[in-house]
Amino acid sequence: MNAKKIFVINGPNLDMLGVREPQIYGAATLADANKIAEQAAGECGYAVECMQFNGEGEIVDALHTAYRQAAAVVLNAGAYTHYSYAIADAVKMLSCPVIELHISNVFAREEFRSRSVLSPYVSAVICGAGVFGYRLAVLAAAEKLSHA
Ligand code: DQA
Numbered sequence: 001m002n003a004k005k006i007f008v009i010n011g012p013n014l015d016m017l018g019v020r021e022p023q024i025y026g027a028a029t030l031a032d033a034n035k036i037a038e039q040a041a042g043e044c045g046y047a048v049e050c051m052q053f054n055g056e057g058e059i060v061d062a063l064h065t066a067y068r069q070a071a072a073v074v075l076n077a078g079a080y081t082h083y084s085y086a087i088a089d090a091v092k093m094l095s096c097p098v099i100e101l102h103i104s105n106v107f108a109r110e111e112f113r114s115r116s117v118l119s120p121y122v123s124a125v126i127c128g129a130g131v132f133g134y135r136l137a138v139l140a141a142a143e144k145l146s147h148a
Pocket of ligand 1: 012077102103
């Protein structure tokens with residue numbers, strides 16, 4: 001475990017931020033979101049490792065790596081949030097703080113987005129703050145770690 005590293009794991013379609021439904025997700029790109037996370041982590045004395053995967057299994061693999069290497073995880077699992085029991089099981093396995101993140105307000109959108117199969121196993125959920133949520137999520141992770 002790396003006591004000073006926060007994994008920021010992004011799921012499917014988040015590589016298309018800036019292009020994808022900008023009226024919902026905004027104009028910022030994933031590179032912008034990564035920079036926001038990095039800046040917030042630096043302020044708290046942490047490094048970030050930012051990654052993005054379109055595949056469910058790749059996210060599960062990243063969570064396994066987090067088990068060995070990360071002090072905390074920020075996870076925007078995209079649409080997998082709503083139905084992936086495989087990712088939920090991997091999150092459940094982690095003992096470090098996991099912050100579930102959504103750029104959009106998932107409760108103000110289609111009905112299926114209101115349900116997260118991950119939320120029961122995470123330390124906090126942040127949604128609806130746009131890419132600023134990456135900052136909030138990293139700060140929340142650092143705050144949880146300060147009490148760990
Ligand atoms: C999302 C919300 C999900 O419902 C959606 O499938 C995404 C992005 C968000 O960041 O708002 O891909 O997680």
